[in-house]
Amino acid sequence: MSKKKLQNSDWRDLIRGAGALKQRSAPVPWRARLRKLWLWIRRLFLLCAIGGLAFGAWYAYRNLYIEEIFSSEAHPIKKIEFKTDGVISPKWLTSYLKLPKKSTFNDVNIFALKNSLESLTQVKSASVERIYPDTLRIVMTEHKPMVKFFAKVDYTDRIYLMSPEGIFFEPICVNAGFVEKLPSLAGASLKFDGSVPQKYEHAAALEEFLAYAQAKGELANWKEVNVSSLANLTMPLLSVKTRNGTQIIFSTKDYIKQFDRLEYILRYSKEKGLNAIERIDLSLKGRADVKYSDYPKK
C-alpha cells in the first residue's frame, strides 16, 4: 500500500487491514482466549460435520449403486437370493411368485411380493430387498410344526399343522413322511378364521407336554393327542393314543413322575410278554392303572 493511500484511509481499512493490525499485537485477555477457543471448536465441529456428510455421500455412492437407483435404465433380475429357516424350497417359491422372465427391478413391487408371501399361513414373516445391480433377496421365517390337525372345510378333508405358538398353517413343501409321523391333535374346540383354524389357546401347555414325550422317546409312538379335557378346571387331563391302540391318560402335573411310571409299565409289560395294553391311566396320585386286553384270566 502506498504512503498516499494510507494517508487517505478509512477506518474500515484498519479492519481489513494490511497496515495497522500487523503493526501492533492484539491484547488477548483470558476471556478473549476462551472465546476464541470456543469459536475454533465450533468451526472444527462444523468442519467435522461437513466431512462426515461428504464421507457419507461418498460411501453411499460407492456402495449403494446410486447411479443404478436413480438411473432410468432398469437392469433385469438375474438372481433371486432366497433364505429361510424352514422347508419352503426355492423351486416352489419361484413357481409361486411367477415373476416373468426378464422382469426388471422397476417391474417388481417388493411390497406386493412381501404381502403375497406373508399371506401364506406357513410364513411367519418375509422381507424382500433389491440388491443392486441385479439380485432380489427374499428372507423368510416359517412356523415349525408340532402336531397335525384334520378338519373338514367346505366338504373337503384338510390337513393343518400347528406350531408351538398355536398357529395353524397349511403345509407347504413339508415332507409327507414327516407329517405322517406327527401326532394328530384331537378334541380341541377350534374356531375358524376363513378356512384356517384360529390360534389354539393352550398351545404352551401342549408344547411342554410334548417336549417331555420327545425327551423320553415316546413321541414317535404316539398317533393322537386328545386335548378335550386340557382346559378342565378341576382335573385337566391329556389323553394319548399310541400307534398300537393303547390309550394313555396324563394329568398336567409332574410329567417326570408320570413318564417314569410309563417307562416302568411298558418295560414290565414287555418283560412279561403282555403287549396288548388297552389303557394306562397315569393321572392318579399314588398309583397308575393299567388295563390289558389279553391279560390271562385266572
Next chain:
Amino acid sequence: MSDSKTIAALEIGTGKMQVFLGEIIDGKIMNFVGSGQATSDGIKKADIIDLYKAAAQAQAAIIAAERSTGTSIKGVCLGISGTHIKGFRNVGSANVAGADGIVRREDVERAKNDAKSKSLAEGRTYIHKICCGYHLDGQYCTDPIGRKAEHIDAEYWLVHGDTAKLSDDIHIVQSFGLNVEHMVFSGIASALAVTNAEQKNAGVLVVDIGCGTSDYAYFNKGRIFQTGVVPIGGDHITNDLSFGLRLSRKNSERVKIHCGKAVISEDEKSQKFWSLGDRQIGDKKIPMAAINAIIRARLEELFLILREEVEEFLGEGGIRELVLTGGTSNLDGICELASAVLEIPCSKGKFDSSVRPNLRYQEFSTALGLLEYARNERERDSKKKSGPLGLLGGLFNF
C-alpha cells in the same frame, strides 16, 4: 419470514464501558434486548493508555450483556471519543457535464469524490465523511439531481482520528472475535438518541458531557455541519473539587453528585455540606458557594471553549437550540449556565418515545444512539438489497 440480527453498541468511555444489545428486525425495528456495564480501566480522557486493561474491561461488559440476554453477538457498533478526533470542512467541485445543464448523478458523484479525496497527514484516518449539502452555482440545496446549474459544489464535514488510537479501539473488539461493523463518533451517536428530525432541521447543537471529554455535534437542515471534542468532562470537575476542597477523589465525586450545582440561588450560598457525611473526625462543613464556584468555573470554561468552536454558527439561521446530554449534564442548573454563556436556549436531551422509560438516562444516550445508528445503516443496506440482485446476494449472506 422476519430477518433479525443482534448487534452490540459498545461505548468505550473514560468512566464506564457500556454495552447495549439491540435486535434489528427486518432492518427497521430496533428492539432493545439487554445491556452490560463495566467500570473503565486503562483509559484517560477517552484515550486508551493501557490496551490490555481496557480490553479486559470492555470484554467483561460484552460478556455481561451476552449473559443478560443469553444471545451471542458477532457485530459491534463501536462508539469512539477522544481529543485526537478532529474534523474539517472540505468542498468538492464539478462542472455539470450535460449540454442541457441538468445535474445528473454522475456530476454529483464527481463533486462528492472531489470533496472526500482530501489527503490527511500521516498517522490520521477518516472516521466519518459526512455530506453537509450542495451548492448549485452558489445556492445551497440538499438534493441537486434534476436541477439546472453550471457548477456544483459538494460540502463535506470530514471527521478523522489518530490511526494508532483507532487501531487500539478496533483491537479491543477484534481480539474478542467480534467484528467492528460501524465506528461512530460518540457526539453523533448521542445526538441521534436525544434529538428529533425537527430539531435537526431547525439547527441544534448537541453536547455530550462525558467523564473525560465533551463531544459535540451541530445539526442544521437535517444534516451534520460540525463535530468536535472539548477536552473537559465530569472528571475535571471532580479533580477541581478534590484540589479545591482538599478531599479525596471518592469524596469529591460524592460531593459533586449530591450537592453539585452549576447555578445556585442566594439562599443556597449560605448552606453548608458535610464533606464526608459521617460527622466523624475529619468531616468538615463545606460552603455550597465554594462548591458551586469550583463547578461553575470549570463548566464556564467548557462552554466558552464550545462557544469559540461554534462561533460561526451562532446567530441568525445557525444554532437555534443547545441540547445537553451525557452523565455530567445531570448537574442541576447546567442548562441555565450553558444558556447564559452561549446565549441560546438550552435543554437536556429528550429521548424518543420508543425508548423504554428505564433507559431514558442522559448517561445512556451514546449507547442508545449507537443502536439507532446501526439500525439506520441496516435500513439503508436493506433498501439497497431489496432489488432482485440484492435478494440473490442475500441468499449467500451467511
